Amino acid sequence: MIEFISNVVTSSNYWFIVLRSTAPILLVTLGAVITEQAGIKNMALEGSMLWAALTGVIVSAATGNVWIGVAGGIAAAIVVALLLGYFSLKLDANQVLVGVALNLVAAGGTVFVLF
Amino acid sequence: MNELPNDSRAPGAKAAATDTAKKRGLLVSVKYFFTDRDKLEPVMVTILAALFALAAGIGLIFLVSKQPALSVRNFLLGPVLRSYNFYYLLIVMVPLTFTGLAMCIIYSLKYMSLITDASFYFGAVIATAIGVKVALPAGLHPLVAMLAAGIAGGLIGTLPAILKIKWRANELVSSLMLNYIFFFLGSFIILYFLRDNSQTIFASLPFRKTFALPKLIPNTQLHAGLLIAIAFIVLVSLFLFKTRWGFEIRLTGANPKFAAYAGIPVATVALYAHFIAGFLGGLGGAVEMSGLYRSFIWQMDPSYAMDGVIVAMLARKNPKFVPISAFFLAWLRVGADFMSRRGDVAFEFITLLQGSIILILASDKIVNSFKARRLRKAVLAANAASANAMAEATR
Numbered sequence: 001m002i003e004f005i006s007n008v009v010t011s012s013n014y015w016f017i018v019l020r021s022t023a024p025i026l027l028v029t030l031g032a033v034i035t036e037q038a039g040i041k042n043m044a045l046e047g048s049m050l051w052a053a054l055t056g057v058i059v060s061a062a063t064g065n066v067w068i069g070v071a072g073g074i075a076a077a078i079v080v081a082l083l084l085g086y087f088s089l090k091l092d093a094n095q096v097l098v099g100v101a102l103n104l105v106a107a108g109g110t111v112f113v114l115f
Numbered sequence: 116m117n118e119l120p121n122d123s124r125a126p127g128a129k130a131a132a133t134d135t136a137k138k139r140g141l142l143v144s145v146k147y148f149f150t151d152r153d154k155l156e157p158v159m160v161t162i163l164a165a166l167f168a169l170a171a172g173i174g175l176i177f178l179v180s181k182q183p184a185l186s187v188r189n190f191l192l193g194p195v196l197r198s199y200n201f202y203y204l205l206i207v208m209v210p211l212t213f214t215g216l217a218m219c220i221i222y223s224l225k226y227m228s229l230i231t232d233a234s235f236y237f238g239a240v241i242a243t244a245i246g247v248k249v250a251l252p253a254g255l256h257p258l259v260a261m262l263a264a265g266i267a268g269g270l271i272g273t274l275p276a277i278l279k280i281k282w283r284a285n286e287l288v289s290s291l292m293l294n295y296i297f298f299f300l301g302s303f304i305i306l307y308f309l310r311d312n313s314q315t316i317f318a319s320l321p322f323r324k325t326f327a328l329p330k331l332i333p334n335t336q337l338h339a340g341l342l343i344a345i346a347f348i349v350l351v352s353l354f355l356f357k358t359r360w361g362f363e364i365r366l367t368g369a370n371p372k373f374a375a376y377a378g379i380p381v382a383t384v385a386l387y388a389h390f391i392a393g394f395l396g397g398l399g400g401a402v403e404m405s406g407l408y409r410s411f412i413w414q415m416d417p418s419y420a421m422d423g424v425i426v427a428m429l430a431r432k433n434p435k436f437v438p439i440s441a442f443f444l445a446w447l448r449v450g451a452d453f454m455s456r457r458g459d460v461a462f463e464f465i466t467l468l469q470g471s472i473i474l475i476l477a478s479d480k481i482v483n484s485f486k487a488r489r490l491r492k493a494v495l496a497a498n499a500a501s502a503n504a505m506a507e508a509t510r
Binding site for chain 1: 229421464483
């Protein structure tokens, strides 16, 4: 068992996977930290990620350029964040509930658009 | 000491109010309802949100479908086009009713916990364990399973309340995390203790024959769980509006500081309200298992808590309206399901509608803006009147 673990931990592949799966979590955590500093619980980050991933794929496939795709994904995520801000700050809705609702919309909506 | 006269006067005033309400009669109270804009506006906004969701759904269908007219027809009329679809609608209503009732209680307390999801799933797991492992006579078996599942669900339901009271953890976040924990714990129990190894798919051992609830209509899936759900709608309405404990829950929700000052043990109220909500969730899970399934086959969390949120919001926290809103949501569900099976629109579009309903109904300011505008007008009119009076007096 210990040998198995030490083999895994010392293999370079393992660390590649660690780095690869850290990147999205790290980025989204940075986003959460920024909103948390302003006293806002941004539960909709998951929805942001989903919409950004979908938009990124669609835009980059349509334009053939990775960087335009990235920009499109970021724009989509910003729209989701703005929606969260509008509903929770302008319309006095519960922040976390709006976030969860936006996640719900994103989970269904991305599949719907893909279909 | 000063609280005593206040405390004794409040029920007296309430009784007097209900007396006059009874004297007014039904017709007058309906008329009164339509002239009392404080009551009318929230209802209007709720109906508008539902209509908006329907309109958005139809718009989306026209956007993506190659045969929009047929899809819209299937979506709106699906539940009544086929009789089995209508039975299916009634079956879908059962879990929505249970989670909706649970959410009504939690919202009456102004908590935002989603723990009903974990209660529901774990209640189903507990019911599975009893349905598979325990031998009991036919009538008693589902009842015992429901009671055990309800108690387990209730204990789970109190966890976010305890976290909130003791350590001020946000109950929505902690309940979301607890949902994951209990989902995987439940999957673990099914996989390691109750799994049917003869099947390649994820399934528990089949339930005993005695575990099944009786069917209401032969040759359909419609089971006696519907009657249990209806009974609990009545019970929860009575509990919330006619008992002391229900009154304490509503008072604590309306203003926790006032409730604490009036001598209500706020923490205890939160605990038993969550226990009852979790009990309803666990019961719903057990009813689903014994009414609908032959073995536990939920590979994914069915996530009935979010549906419960929508049902409770559409019912405006009032258990009396839960059947209507559960019926509406079940209609959307069944219609979308029927449409997606017979057309080119994905079933997932229903989550878009549900999400937008939550967003509209969660936005307090949409309702409050009507009231604020009315108050502003009234104040301006009063100011103008007093200014006129002043002018008259000085002339």
